[in-house]
Structure formats: C-alpha cells, structure tokens
Amino acid sequence: METLHSLGQGLLIALTPLNLLYCFIGVLWGTLVGVLPGIGPLGGIAVLLPMTFKMPATSAVIMLAGIFYGAMYGGSTTSILLNIPGEAASVVTCIDGYQMARKGRAGPALVISALGSFVAGTASVVVLMLFAPALAKAMLKIGPGEEFSLMLLALVVLSFVSQAPVLKTVPMILLGLVIATIGMDPFTGYMRYTFGYAGFAEGLGFVPMVIGLFGVSEILTNLEDVASVEAIKPTLRSLIPRWSDLRDSAGPVARGTLIGILFGFVPGISHVVSTFMSYAVEKKISRHPEEFGTGRIEGVAGPEAANNATTGSSLVPLLVLGIPAIPATALLMTALLVHGVQPGPQLIQEHPEVFWGLIASMYVGNVMLVILNLPLVGIFVNLLRVRYVYLVPTILVISVCGVYGVNASPVDIALMAIFGLIGYLLRKFKFDMSPLVLAVVLGDRMEMSFRRALTISEGSVWIFVKSSFSQIFLGALVIIILLQATAWYFGFRAQPAQEKE
Amino acid sequence: MGKRMSTFRPTQRSGDLVTAIVLFLIGVVWLVGVLDMPKGEFSVPGPGFFPSLLGVALCVASAALAGKVLMARTSVRVPIGNWHIWSTGIVLVVLALLFEPLGFVPSVALFIGFFLKCLAGFRWTTCALAATAAAGAVYWIFSHLLGVPLPPVTWL
Numbered sequence: 181m182e183t184l185h186s187l188g189q190g191l192l193i194a195l196t197p198l199n200l201l202y203c204f205i206g207v208l209w210g211t212l213v214g215v216l217p218g219i220g221p222l223g224g225i226a227v228l229l230p231m232t233f234k235m236p237a238t239s240a241v242i243m244l245a246g247i248f249y250g251a252m253y254g255g256s257t258t259s260i261l262l263n264i265p266g267e268a269a270s271v272v273t274c275i276d277g278y279q280m281a282r283k284g285r286a287g288p289a290l291v292i293s294a295l296g297s298f299v300a301g302t303a304s305v306v307v308l309m310l311f312a313p314a315l316a317k318a319m320l321k322i323g324p325g326e327e328f329s330l331m332l333l334a335l336v337v338l339s340f341v342s343q344a345p346v347l348k349t350v351p352m353i354l355l356g357l358v359i360a361t362i363g364m365d366p367f368t369g370y371m372r373y374t375f376g377y378a379g380f381a382e383g384l385g386f387v388p389m390v391i392g393l394f395g396v397s398e399i400l401t402n403l404e405d406v407a408s409v410e411a412i413k414p415t416l417r418s419l420i421p422r423w424s425d426l427r428d429s430a431g432p433v434a435r436g437t438l439i440g441i442l443f444g445f446v447p448g449i450s451h452v453v454s455t456f457m458s459y460a461v462e463k464k465i466s467r468h469p470e471e472f473g474t475g476r477i478e479g480v481a482g483p484e485a486a487n488n489a490t491t492g493s494s495l496v497p498l499l500v501l502g503i504p505a506i507p508a509t510a511l512l513m514t515a516l517l518v519h520g521v522q523p524g525p526q527l528i529q530e531h532p533e534v535f536w537g538l539i540a541s542m543y544v545g546n547v548m549l550v551i552l553n554l555p556l557v558g559i560f561v562n563l564l565r566v567r568y569v570y571l572v573p574t575i576l577v578i579s580v581c582g583v584y585g586v587n588a589s590p591v592d593i594a595l596m597a598i599f600g601l602i603g604y605l606l607r608k609f610k611f612d613m614s615p616l617v618l619a620v621v622l623g624d625r626m627e628m629s630f631r632r633a634l635t636i637s638e639g640s641v642w643i644f645v646k647s648s649f650s651q652i653f654l655g656a657l658v659i660i661i662l663l664q665a666t667a668w669y670f671g672f673r674a675q676p677a678q679e680k681e
Numbered sequence: 682m683g684k685r686m687s688t689f690r691p692t693q694r695s696g697d698l699v700t701a702i703v704l705f706l707i708g709v710v711w712l713v714g715v716l717d718m719p720k721g722e723f724s725v726p727g728p729g730f731f732p733s734l735l736g737v738a739l740c741v742a743s744a745a746l747a748g749k750v751l752m753a754r755t756s757v758r759v760p761i762g763n764w765h766i767w768s769t770g771i772v773l774v775v776l777a778l779l780f781e782p783l784g785f786v787p788s789v790a791l792f793i794g795f796f797l798k799c800l801a802g803f804r805w806t807t808c809a810l811a812a813t814a815a816a817g818a819v820y821w822i823f824s825h826l827l828g829v830p831l832p833p834v835t836w837l
Contacts, residue, residue, distance in 0.1 A: 230827075230829045230830075231827045231828065231829060234828055347742075347745055347746050347749050348697070348746060350742045350745075351701070351704045351739065351742040351743050351746055354704075354708075354735060354738050354739040354742050355704060355707065355739065357735050358707065358708075358711055358732070358735050358736070358739055361711075361731065361732045361735065365728035367728070368719075368727065368728050370718065370719070370727075370728040372714070372718065372728055372729075372732065373711070373714055373732075396773070399769070400766045400769060400770065403763070403765045403766050403769065404760075404763065404766065567801070569796060569797075569800040569801040570801070572769070572796055572800065573792065573793045573796040573797075573815075576769075576773065576792075577789055577792065577793065577815075577816075577819055578819075580773075580776065580780075580789070581819065581823045581829055581831065582829075584780070584829075584830075584831065585823075585829040585830060585831070588830045590777045590778070590780040590781050591777070593773065593776060593777035593780060594773075594774050594777035594778075596773070597770055597773035597774045597776075597777065598774070600770060600773065601770045604762075604766065604770075605696075605700075605761070606700075608696065608759050608761050609693060609696040609697055609700060609759065610693075611700065627731040630726075630731060631726045631730070631731065634723065634724060634725075634726055635724065635725055635726070637724075638724045639722070639723040639724030639725075
C-alpha cells in the first residue's frame with residue numbers, strides 16, 4: 181500500500197508538463213542514439229549532461245534515464261532493417277531479425293521487438309519499484325567494513341563475468357582504481373598524482389574518459405570499414421503481426437524478461453550477455469533449433485525482452501547500493517552527484533521525489549517509446565542513409581560540446597581524444613573497458629570505506645569479516661572464486677582469444 | 682569510403698605484451714609517487730596507503746599478464762589504424778588546443794572542414810561555407826538554446 185502511495189506521488193511528479201517534455205526529449209534522443217552507430221547511450225547521456233545542470237535533479241534524471249532505456253529500443257530497429265546493430269546489445273537481434281526482414285516480415289519483427297521491449301521494460305520497473313525500497317532498508321544497516329566487502333565482491337564478480345579473460349580484466353580493474361586515486365585525498369586534502377596541474381584536483385574527468393573510451397573509440401573503429409547499406413522499408417500495413425507471431429513470442433518474452441532482470445543486478449554483466457543468454461535458451465528449448473538464424477520470431481522476442489529488462493534492473497544496484505552495474509548507469513550516477521543527490525541506501529529516504537519520480541517516468545517513457553518507435557521507424561532508418569563521413573564530425577562535435585560543458589575546460593577535450601585512441605587500441609587487442617570505468621567510479625568510495633573501517637577498528641582487519649553482511653559478501657566472493665578455480669581446473673574456462681585463433 | 686589499408690599489423694601477442702608493460706610502468710610510477718606521500722599507520726591510513734597497495738597489485742597483475750602472453754605459442758595479426766583514424770585523433774587534440782584561443786565557431790569550423798575536405802573530398806569553398814554554417818548552427822543550439830557554456834569569439 182505504501183509502495184502504491186509512493187508511486188502515486190511519483191506519477192504526480194512525472195506527469196507534470198515539464199517532466200513529460202523532458203521524458204519525451206530523453207526517449208526520443210535515446211532512440212536516435214540507439215539507431216546511430218558510434219554514439220550509443222553513453223555518448224547520448226554525456227552530451228545532454230551539461231544541459232541538465234540548471235534543471236531540478238528529478239527532471240535531469242528523468243531525461244537521462246529516458247536516453248538510457250530509449251537507446252535500447254532504437255538499437256533493434258537498425259538490427260532488423262539493416263543488419264547493423266545501433267548499439268552492442270542489439271547484435272543478437274540481427275541474427276533472426278534481419279532474416280525475417282529479408283523474407284518480407286520486417287513489420288512483425290519490429291512490432292514484436294517493440295512490444296517485447298515494452299513488456300520487459302515495464303516488468304523490470306515493477307521489480308525495481310518493489311525490490312529497491314526493501315533492499316535499501318536492509319542496506320541502511322551496513323557500515324564502512326561491509327561497504328568495502330560489498331565493493332570488493334562487485335569487482336571480483338566484474339573480473340569473472342567480463343568478456344575478456346581474467347588475466348586481462350584484473351589489470352583493467354586495478355588501472356581504474358589507480359586512476360581513481362588521482363586528485364585530492366578526501367580525508368586529508370593532500371594532492372595525489374596531479375603532476376602540478378590544478379585541474380586534476382577533482383580527479384581525472386569521468387565524462388571525457390567514458391566518451392573517449394566508448395564513443396570516440398567506436399567511431400575510430402567504424403572508420404576502418406564503412407560499407408554502404410541497403411535498408412528494408414516496411415509498409416505500415418505490414419507492421420501487423422500474425423496471431424501465431426504473438427503466441428510464439430509470449431514465452432520467449434517472459435523468459436527473456438526473467439533473464440534480463442536477473443542479469444541486470446550483477447555488476448559488469450552488460451545487456452549484451454543477457455541477450456546472448458536469452459538467445460541460447462530459446463534455441464536450446466525450441467523444437468526447431470535448426471531454424472534459428474533463418475528468421476525465427478523467438479530469436480527476436482527473447483533477446484529484445486532481455487535487453488530491455490536488464491535496463492530497469494541495472495538501476496537497482498545504482499539507486500540502492502550506489503554501485504553502478506554498467507558504464508551507462510555510472511554516468512547517471514555522475515548526473516545525480518552533480519545535483520547533490522548521493523545514490524545509495526539513503527536515496528529513497530532523503531530524495532523520495534527523485535526515486536519515485538524516476539520510477540513513474542519509466543512507466544510513462546516505455547509507453548512513449550512504443551508509440552514513437554512504430555510509426556516513426558521510417559524516419560529513424562533514413563538517418564542511416566546519411567554518409568558516415570557526415571556523421572563522424574556531427575557526433576564528435578556533439579561529444580565535444582558535452583565534454584567541454586561539464587567543466588568548461590579544453591583539457592577535457594584532449595583527454596577525450598587520448599582516451600578515444602587508448603580505447604581503440606584496447607578494443608583491437610580485446611581488452612574489456614567496462615571494468616576499468618566501473619573501477620574508476622567505485623575506487624574513491626572503496627578507499628574511503630577501507631580507511632574509515634581501519635580507523636574505526638583501530639587497525640583490526642576483523643572489521644571486514646565480523647558482521648553478518650560482511651560474511652555474506654565475503655562468502656559469496658569465496659564461492660565465486662572457488663567455482664571459477666574449479667571450472668579452470670577441469671578446463672571449462674574458454675581459452676584466451678589468441679590461443680583459440 | 683570502403684575498407685582502408687591498416688598502418689600497422691602487430692600480433693595479438695605483441696599488443697598484449699606492450700599493454701602489460703605499459704600497465705607495469707604505470708604501477709611503478711604510482712609506487713614512486715607514493716614515496717613523497719604520508720602513509721600513516723595501519724590504524725590510521727594516510728593518503729599514500731591505498732595507492733601503494735594498488736601500485737603493487739597493478740605491477741603483479743601486469744607481470745602475470747606478461748608471463749601468460751610470453752607462454753602463448755601462437756598469435757594472430759591484428760590490423761591497426763589507417764590514415765583516417767590517426768588523423769581524427771590528432772585533429773581532436775588540435776581542436777582542444779585551439780578551442781579557447783580561437784573560440785567555438787572558428788575552431789569547430791576548421792574541425793568540420795577537415796572532415797569535409799579529407800574524408801568527403803569536397804571543394805575548398807564548399808568546405809569553408811558548410812563548415813562555418815554548421816559550426817554557427819551548433820553554437821546557437823548548444824549555447825543559446827541549451828545553455829551549455831561554449832567559448833565565444835573574442836579576438837575579432
């Protein structure tokens with residue numbers, strides 16, 4: 181009852197004309213950046229981040245979250261019609277979605293994708309709404325010792341679930357933690373690793389780093405090979421799915437939703453993994469697994485549902501624990517911090533309008549996305565007819581505006597360029613950059629909780645293991661390491677890329 | 682614009698090894714940097730305590746990666762970069778240098794002009810006009826409409 185009352189309050193906030201407008205701008209921009217290769221939700225959020233500085237915190241987070249889940253909808257359109265994933269999570273949708281389009285069934289693929297996304301997106305918001313307040317209440321009891329154990333667990337999970345081998349991921353995590361130590365020491369005010377440059381007192385710019393590593397590096401990768409593409413254009417009438425399409429999609433959507441929600445909770449498990457998992461499950465349980473890859477509706481419905489379900493549930497670790505599960509939610513965390521809102525267990529108590537306003541806006545935004553995506557599909561596809569040489573400066577100039585707007589510093593533009601080149605090289609050599617970015621975000625708090633815990637306990641390391649919360653976190657950590665070690669011992673672990681090739 | 686010739690074709694093994702060496706050096710730099718910092722005691726850790734742990738851990742992790750790479754027997758070639766990729770990175774750094782001294786519109790016009798000339802192959806006059814118009818439009822949208830602080834032209 182209390183939840184419904186709070187949701188009602190949230191709806192009153194989300195349905196104000198201004199917040200509706202911001203939500204609309206967010207989902208529209210999100211769809212656009214999802215459609216266009218080379219920008220994605222990270223770039224999309226970063227670009228509009230400076231614009232939100234003058235807004236109230238709730239409006240800002242409503243708009244930025246709209247970009248995040250809007251991009252997931254947009255990515256599927258180009259996967260189905262062009263065989264080009266607008267963002268990484270839509271790669272799986274290409275397999276059967278494009279084959280359906282080639283057989284003249286682009287319409288049903290788009291409709292099922294949109295409806296599946298809507299169902300999964302809404303379900304994940306329900307989970308967020310029901311689960312987050314209870315978890316936050318429990319998390320209010322944790323101290324610095326438990327907080328450190330929790331973050332250690334998050335980083336260990338991150339190292340094992342990464343798409344790269346552990347030996348490549350652990351140095352990336354440590355590099356992220358090392359970068360996080362740049363700037364003023366939060367306890368003593370001592371300047372660390374600033375090399376005499378006052379601009380680094382607040383640390384290395386997070387926005388230029390993220391835009392460089394993910395946005396610019398993707399543009400540079402795309403500059404290697406840009407082939408001309410032919411879009412398949414569905415007519416409005418062909419959008420109507422058959423009854424059998426709806427029937428065959430119901431199960432995959434339900435299973436994809438469940439997979440997506442579960443994967444969203446785990447730090448570092450990107451949308452990509454949940455979509456591949458959903459596809460694998462559908463293929464495994466299908467009576468006709470041999471037909472997957474030739475245009476099965478289940479191959480579109482499941483992964484698209486998983487993709488959008490992950491979006492909602494990935495907000496749980498951010499809003500309740502203050503731990504961003506993926507780089508996009510790390511940017512949302514930056515936006516909240518800029519507005520003086522600290523994500524974590526106290527968020528729901530201290531800023532209920534932000535939490536419930538966001539939840540309510542996500543229901544509204546999901547409805548907007550279904551309405552937007554189907555009739556406007558032709559317009560979005562036509563965007564891809566624009567030659568890539570025009571898109572490159574456009575995306576880069578928008579990124580420059582976003583990066584410069586945060587601190588009004590040209591050093592951030594140079595940092596973006598440098599991280600772009602570093603990101604390009606890391607991509608080429610198959611290093612995963614998400615653990616690096618998440619470690620940068622967690623590093624500061626991890627050090628603070630570590631030092632605070634040692635100070636409170638007067639140097640006793642038992643503070644990290646004595647409480648039941650710590651024992652749960654560290655127990656989970658030990659189990660994960662043991663499972664991984666066992667898998668390695670019996671040779672289940674995939675070999676590093678260079679050995680396979 | 683199709684597939685272009687790569688500038689370098691190092692092996693995956695050498696790329697991994699170079700990355701491991703760079704990470705090891707960063708770890709060393711962090712450990713050297715810690716020498717001047719107060720470390721405090723274990724019961725009251727100072728600002729140098731955590732970075733020194735991280736420096737050691739990064740050195741060990743990158744050495745482990747290097748060891749694994751050196752033990753690998755086979756490796757594939759990884760095509761890296763072409764003229765467009767390197768020039769895009771360099772032009773972005775140049776933009777950062779010119780951004781405030783020149784102001785938004787001239788510096789971004791030069792930036793866009795570079796792409797229109799070098800990637801799309803337009804004539805100089807077309808490049809100049811299109812780039813200036815685009816830079817002006819972006820400035821108006823972001824600075825006036827969205828309120829993003831962008832450097833104005835002060836030298837004219």
